[in-house]
Structures are given as structure tokens and as C-alpha cells.
Amino acid sequence: MAKSDQRVEVEIHPARQGDAILVRCPTESGRFNILIDGGVRATYSERLVHRFAAIQAEGERLDLVVVSHIDTDHIGGILELFKANGLSSAPQVIGVGEVWHNGYRHLGLEGRNATEEEKRAVLSQVANVGEPGGSEERISVKEAETLSSLISKNEYQWNSSFNGAAIVAGSRVVLRPGLAVSILSPRSVELKRLARIWKSGLAMKGVNQSVIAPEFEAVFELELPLISDGEDSEGDTPISHSESDEVPDPSAFREDNSAVNGSSIAFLLECIGRRLLFLADAHPSVILDGLRHQFERSQPVEVDLIKVSHHGSRNNTSSGLVEAVWSPINVISTDGTKHEHPHAEAMLRIVGASKAGSSLVFNYPSATAARMDQPSVRQKYGHSVTVGTGQEPLVLTFHGEEHGGK
Numbered sequence: 001m002a003k004s005d006q007r008v009e010v011e012i013h014p015a016r017q018g019d020a021i022l023v024r025c026p027t028e029s030g031r032f033n034i035l036i037d038g039g040v041r042a043t044y045s046e047r048l049v050h051r052f053a054a055i056q057a058e059g060e061r062l063d064l065v066v067v068s069h070i071d072t073d074h075i076g077g078i079l080e081l082f083k084a085n086g087l088s089s090a091p092q093v094i095g096v097g098e099v100w101h102n103g104y105r106h107l108g109l110e111g112r113n114a115t116e117e118e119k120r121a122v123l124s125q126v127a128n129v130g131e132p133g134g135s136e137e138r139i140s141v142k143e144a145e146t147l148s149s150l151i152s153k154n155e156y157q158w159n160s161s162f163n164g165a166a167i168v169a170g171s172r173v174v175l176r177p178g179l180a181v182s183i184l185s186p187r188s189v190e191l192k193r194l195a196r197i198w199k200s201g202l203a204m205k206g207v208n209q210s211v212i213a214p215e216f217e218a219v220f221e222l223e224l225p226l227i228s229d230g231e232d233s234e235g236d237t238p239i240s241h242s243e244s245d246e247v248p249d250p251s252a253f254r255e256d257n258s259a260v261n262g263s264s265i266a267f268l269l270e271c272i273g274r275r276l277l278f279l280a281d282a283h284p285s286v287i288l289d290g291l292r293h294q295f296e297r298s299q300p301v302e303v304d305l306i307k308v309s310h311h312g313s314r315n316n317t318s319s320g321l322v323e324a325v326w327s328p329i330n331v332i333s334t335d336g337t338k339h340e341h342p343h344a345e346a347m348l349r350i351v352g353a354s355k356a357g358s359s360l361v362f363n364y365p366s367a368t369a370a371r372m373d374q375p376s377v378r379q380k381y382g383h384s385v386t387v388g389t390g391q392e393p394l395v396l397t398f399h400g401e402e403h404g405g406k
Contacts, residue, residue: 312342
């Protein structure tokens with residue numbers, strides 16, 4: 001097949017306040033399917049299970065599942081998939097080639113093995129937590145089916161492209177000829193920060209900070225999103241640009257301080273000459289650092305698509321980031337039910353730094369989408385706006401060609 005006839009398809013699925021993205025890449029040996037996050041729990045039953053059935057019927061599988069981080073609006077649907085799918089060798093829903101996910105075992109924790117008394121002390125203090133994904137059912141840690149436990153017991157390939165180690169910025173993986181991924185986030189420092197928070201949690205439970213145990217893997221996955229929500233700077237007094245057309249002053253920017261968001265796996269995907277940038281909920285300073293190492297150049301890096309970080313939060317799109325990387329397509333995935341995402345400040349930074357003709361693509365209607373679609377705003381910045389219904393996936397298609405920025 002000629003390169004010009006090949007197509008990369010990016011499906012932005014309705015995932016409530018989360019992300020659920022399917023990328024379908026043509027390769028010499030057939031299509032390579034990548035699932036990036038799974039939204040909340042309900043995303044699986046409402047959307048994904050039907051899509052997986054269609055992929056399975058085509059004789060294909062999910063070649064790679066990327067779980068960017070353990071926030072509930074990214075991991076919920078993935079949990080439901082792996083609960084339903086069962087053993088990797090005999091999948092009940094769809095075949096899965098590999099899973100990318102940084103868990104407790106990837107934090108680089110060192111210390112002595114916890115005693116049985118220390119294990120009980122930790123487990124007893126989180127004995128009635130809710131599972132990730134918004135479930136109202138209260139369960140014990142021992143009963144909880146976490147992503148780490150499901151990957152392990154069902155024998156999925158876990159970070160095998162990285163020899164089972166943590167996925168960190170600076171890594172580059174060639175998945176197939178012509179299909180490669182460059183990791184931009186997290187750095188080792190972001191994983192170390194998660195480790196420090198975990199150790200502080202142990203201390204609060206009256207347990208020595210320098211103990212480790214396999215049983216803590218489930219506690220880590222269940223508790224860290226709750227701790228990180230309390231850190232998130234979204235609650236700080238915002239600078240409202242809901243009624244302004246002006247790009248916010250860069251000095252007013254305050255970067256997201258959530259450690260879990262900062263641990264997001266963000267990456268540049270290259271396929272048939274196209275560059276697609278998936279930022280999860282990553283911190284802009286970390287992405288900038290990754291881009292500087294990946295592209296040693298003073299001019300802005302050009303890509304074909306950006307999945308905007310943290311659902312268009314004002315704290316995850318900085319002036320420095322939008323000046324360093326440009327795309328004609330900027331995708332925002334959220335229904336706006338959490339933190340009032342997307343924020344107009346972030347959207348104005350994007351269009352203010354973009355070339356005329358760039359677009360904002362929202363998979364749900366929102367007040368910010370309507371604001372950015374006002375004729376006066378579009379005329380001022382020369383951008384276009386696409387708004388999905390929130391009922392069906394938005395499908396973006398890219399034909400194969402060498403990217404001008406290379």
C-alpha cells in the first residue's frame with residue numbers, strides 16, 4: 001500500500017471527565033491499535049466494550065494499552081476491561097499485546113520487608129476504601145481488584161518494551177518499522193515524588209517509612225489518587241477569562257502541583273510520517289524538558305495533533321509550552337463535570353500562540369467551547385472550533401506523508 005493511501009485514525013471517545021483514546025496505526029504487518037486510558041468505569045460499558053468487539057471481529061487486538069496514571073478518570077475503564085478480559089492467554093473481550101503502566105513496583109522503593117504486624121497496620125487503616133472509578137461500594141483492600149493485581153495474576157506483558165522497568169522520559173521505543181514512541185513524561189524525579197508521598201502516608205499510619213511489601217501495591221493504587229486530589233491547585237483562586245478575549249499574562253500562570261498528574265506517561269507517537277502528542281495530565285514544565293531533549297532546536301516543534309494536558313486545565317498549559325510546540329489540531333477531552341474543565345485561560349494561550357488556521361476540538365459541549373466559538377474570538381485569533389455531541393467518538397484521520405517539521 002502506498003504511503004499516501006495509509007491513514008492514522010485517532011478516536012476520541014466520550015469518557016465523561018476523563019480520557020479514552022484509540023489510535024489505529026497502519027504498519028507493514030497490519031494495523032497496530034493503541035488504547036490510551038479508559039475514562040471512568042462507566043466508559044467501558046457505555047462505549048469501549050462495543051468498540052473492542054468490533055476490533056476483535058476484524059481479527060485485530062489492542063496491541064498496546066497505555067495507562068497514563070492512576071487517576072480515576074483515566075484508569076476506571078481500563079480496570080473494567082481487565083476484570084472482564086481474564087487471562088491474557090485466553091482473553092474474553094479482546095487480545096492485549098502489552099500494558100504500559102507505572103505502579104508501586106516502579107517507584108524504586110528500597111528498604112526491609114515489612115513485618116506481618118506492619119502489613120496489618122497499613123491494610124487495616126484502608127480497609128473500607130472505595131475502588132478507583134467512582135464506585136459507591138465499599139470494599140476491603142484484600143478484596144479490591146486493582147490494575148496491578150489484574151495485570152499480574154492474568155499474566156499480561158507489563159512494560160515489557162522497557163524490560164519491566166519504569167517508563168521514564170528520554171526513552172524511545174520502536175514498536176514496528178515506521179511506528180515509534182518517544183516518552184516525554186514522567187522523569188525519574190516525578191516518580192521519586194510519588195515515592196516520598198507514599199512514605200509520608202506510611203508514617204501517618206504509624207509504620208516505618210523504609211518498609212516494602214507486595215501487599216502495599218493495592219494500597220498505593222487505591223490511596224494515591226485521593227491524596228493527590230487534595231494537592232491539586234485547581235482549588236486556588238483562578239484568574240477568570242470567561243468574559244475576556246485576551247491571552248492571560250504569563251506571570252499569572254501557576255503549574256498543577258498534583259504528584260499523580262505529574263507522574264503521567266506522556267509521549268510523542270510517530271507513524272507514517274505523522275507526529276501525535278498525547279499529554280495525559282502531565283505538567284507543562286516536564287513536557288518542555290522532554291521536548292528540549294528530543295528536539296534540539298530553537299524553533300517551535302510542529303506536530304499533527306496535541307491531546308491537551310489535563311482536560312484543558314489552566315494549570316497544565318503554559319505560555320512556554322504553547323510557544324515551544326505547535327499543532328493545527330488541539331484536542332480537549334472532558335464533559336466539564338470536574339474542576340470546570342476546560343478553562344478559557346488555557347484555550348486562549350493555545351490560540352494566542354498558534355498560527356492562523358489552528359483548531360480546538362472538544363469532545364463535549366461546554367461553556368468554554370461556546371466562548372471560543374464566538375465569531376469575535378475566532379476572528380481575532382483565526383482559529384476554528386469543533387464540538388462533539390458527547391454521545392459519539394470524534395474520529396480524526398491523518399493520511400501518510402512526511403511531516404514538514406522533520
